[in-house]
Amino acid sequence: MATRAVILLSGGLDSATCLAVARAVGRECHTLSFDYGQRHRGELARARKLSAALGAASHRVVKLDLAAFGGSALTDRAIAVPKGRSLARMAKEIPVTYVPARNLVMLSVATALAETLGATELYIGANAIDYSGYPDCRPPFLRAFERVARAGTKAGVEGRPLRIRAPLLRLSKAAIIRLGTRLGVPYGITQSCYDPIRGRACGLCDSCVLRRRGFEEAGVEDPTPYATRKR
């Protein structure tokens, strides 16, 4: 029987590649997306399509109203999404697009689903190289999460601990795109933009900047329709 895994799938480039990696190593993949009041909710339809295209065994969307708390440009329309940040600045400073404890909440809900399904692996497309400075994408956080899930679940204390798999953790965005291209990820379906303009990627938010540069460096054609030209 195939090892069962839960895959956090936002509908973006990284998580789609992560799903493709899990499939490539033979996992039975159960994808999980979150409707958390994000302004880029269009990614949810992308997640559904990607789950089908990449052969997931099941797909679920959990509604979780983090927007009710506020505190992030991704959920609060009163806070603007920063545009045109330099890569140097991204590496130095946690931006206002940080959603308080988002990955902690998502991994926790995914742990609940994994335990219910008897899944022993949890895949997350976290990346510590070309990322926006979020603390909850870094290795110390992921290691700490593995420990807390072991201590706080029935499966964990009974000797069936959940493994956190972050296969993209040490890859550059270009390397992720090259890997996903080899595995047949339909990047045209993925959406990375935090602040789409009438369905088109803005081209200027951190996520667009990293994505554009990644395709360029990978030497792969970027299928994304951007609303603005590259600066």
Next chain:
Amino acid sequence: MATRAVILLSGGLDSATCLAVARAVGRECHTLSFDYGQRHRGELARARKLSAALGAASHRVVKLDLAAFGGSALTDRAIAVPKGRSLARMAKEIPVTYVPARNLVMLSVATALAETLGATELYIGANAIDYSGYPDCRPPFLRAFERVARAGTKAGVEGRPLRIRAPLLRLSKAAIIRLGTRLGVPYGITQSCYDPIRGRACGLCDSCVLRRRGFEEAGVEDPTPYATRKR
């Protein structure tokens, strides 16, 4: 300015006492309850009343559909709530009322709220003495959670870590009741039962058994209307 704290408030005896303790030490208390599809949802109305009665600064209910995952007698009506378990058995075995990763999910969402509010403490009524055998009420889990919250939040990595306070952790149920009685907790409002019968506590589930015995040992009158007599 008073230290701000988020309090996980189920509407049960332990979390109500926990709120009273946080108030007694001068915290500005923001209570958080979860509508997770539990069969004993009547506790949510109790949580609201308790927040008002005990002077919370705010009260929130977050809807989170863990019932969609199944896997617990508390959320799946096809699984019966065990009745009449002995205390020895409770100490030995994790029961079917365990909700996969429940406290992990709740603490994570509470961490998100704490970060948004600038709260530096998170109170949970976890108890490792008179409890039902849940792994997510034990000290190793709470310590591991404090570490993961520090690693995975902006506040944590910037040197404002969240402290997990579990003031009832080492108290017997009787000691909790004596403490809460001194602090004026209106126990008549609290609800502990997992499986109420027409609004009355069943008297036989683990939670009722522990509650009944606690009031008896504390020498405090139990205000709970039970549907069955004590065995």
